[in-house]
Amino acid sequence: DYEDGDEAGIKSAAISIEGENAYGLLKSENGVHRLVRVSPFDANARRQTSFAAxxxxxxxxxxxxxxxxxEDIEMQVYRASGAGGQHVNKTSSAVRLIHKPTGIVVASQQERSQFQNKDNCMKMLRAKLLELKAQQHAEKISDIKGVQMKIEWGSQIRSYVFMPYQMVKDTRTSFETANIDAVMDGDLDGFLNAYLTQLATGELKK
Structure with missing residues (x-):
């Protein structure tokens, strides 16, 4: 489920990943990621920094x-955007749910049916509420994002640098690799293992 950016690229996306221990392995990716590269959208080919939460x-x-x-849910419907053929923008099938007690907002637009999109939203909302419940000390919704902080300089968990050199480095574990192409193709095993090992031994940096 994705939403196009105002100028270029993707503004937001929701993906579902299935597999053995998928959540346990991929929870290491929770946080802010920093990308340094020559933007393909810049005619002057300048080096730019982008952040993704x-x-x-x-x-x-x-x-x-x-x-x-x-009574705790406010439901909003709107027209889906992006690729989708004749169905897009003809019916208000996209759904946004707001959980009023916590302020959690979830949205889904990839399904053709409003009911299917609502079902997706309920799954996401249930997952976020369960995560919030697991952290009894959480006083506000931002706490469920774990170590994730504001999307700005100094808050990233990992940096992907294409220019002026090539390096991917995790700021929490100090694990790094110069094989940035492999990482961008999905080779995250080194980062996942380093995170989970340090998490288990209590050596993980905050």
Missing amino acids: IEVMPEIENDETIEIRD
Whole structure:
């Protein structure tokens, strides 16, 4: 489920990843990622820095311990945007749910049916509420994002540098590699293993 950017690229995207221990492995990616490269959208080929915030949530089908009352939810419908053929922009099938007690906002537009999009939203909302419940000390919704901070300089968990040299480095574990092409193609094993090892041993930097 994605939304095009105002100028170029993707503004936001939601993806579902399935597999053994998917959440346990990929929770290391939760946080702010910093990219330094020559922007393909800049005619002057200047080096630019971009930031992306990633949230990793488990998919929760049903959990009786999480109660979501109808009166606590505000539902908004709107027209889907982006690629999708004749269906796009003809019907208001996209759904946004606002959980009023916590301020959590979730949205889905990839399905053709408003009901399917609402179902996706409920899954995401349930996952976020379960994460919030797991952190009993959490006083505000921003706390469920773990180590994620504001999208700005100094807050990144990992940097991907294409120019003037090539290096990917994780600021929490100090794990790094110069093989940036492999990382961009999905080779994250080194980063995942370093994070989980240090998390287990209590050596992870905050």
